Amino acid sequence: MKSDLILSNICQYISLSPMEKEYFLSLLEEGNLHKKEFLLSQGESCKHIYFVNSGILRAFHINQEGKDSTVMFAVKDWWITDMHCFLNVVPSMVNIQVVAPSSVLKLSKENLDKLYDEIPEFNRFFRILMQNAYCREQLRTIQNLSLPALERYERFIKKYPHIANAVPLKQIASYLGITPEFLSAIRAKKD
Template sequence: MQDLVLKNITKHISLDENETVYFLSILKERKYPKKTIILKEGDICKTINFVQSGTLRAFYRDQQGKESTIMFAVSDWWITDMACFVNQQPAILNIETIEESHMLHLQKEDLDDLYLKIPKFERFFRIIMQNAYIREQLRVIQNLSLTAEQRYYIFLEKYPQVVKQVTQKQIASYLGITPEFLSMIKANKKK
């Protein structure tokens, strides 16, 4: 199972055998059943998480209890509440498994030590964070400039592996529309 995380890492950096052994030694492996909250808003966000298998979503719950999905994560993706993880503050987001998920957790203090012991990991996580920032910036621009229908089609094209794993309600939440409106968009597509 650790091959997947190593393939993910080697997309951006190369590791020798000792670096690989050390990196794998600090990861904590865990399986979660479907619908498990692995991070609850208000808790200190202590880990950045690699998805070995399964599907997760990060969501925000407002004071009225309405949930807005911020991101999804499927196999070979990283997920956390980044602002709270970096600053070791209470989480703003909840992270929930949508299906049974196998995760590798990297603790904040272990990541800080990793940066000192193997500095090239700073490059790896910088690239991961840059890509996440770019993705979110484009999403905000799309939310401001495109119709819900256009955003839905972009979502389908960009994240086909996510579409297969999540509910219509969760996609609607991510797009900022109601499930009923998403049903209308889908019905119009079939015409």
């Protein structure tokens, strides 16, 4: 199992002994995923949180009219799940799909609860992870409500150039809350 990246991610915030690292790694499952494969579908029980070792994943919601809205992307060294549904053990509100071939490590809700009991420092780690995610999503929501589409696109390109170059334009437009045609027009003006 490729574990260096996830341990580095965690050890930015908490210190673990060699035995604690070993125990944590024993609770993970590794998965290699193909493009377009689904890790989670809307309505399914959300039982895992995923750490991306490589590749790109996308979380998106499909509304009743069939329109999809990208909630987030996850790339190497990021975590992804439907957090509300994972923590509250309710059906998923999002799909998580592989955009580019990926390798993930997954941690079940059951094993996360064991981890909290066995290594209390993980309470701190996941609190920080969730705080950071909340702040990121709040900022994104405010920007989507207050900034013109061109500025949202420019900020996305600046902040996530590795994502912008690797995912379809349609998915970027969905993330920014605009149509692919409008995004194409914005890009044409910039070039």
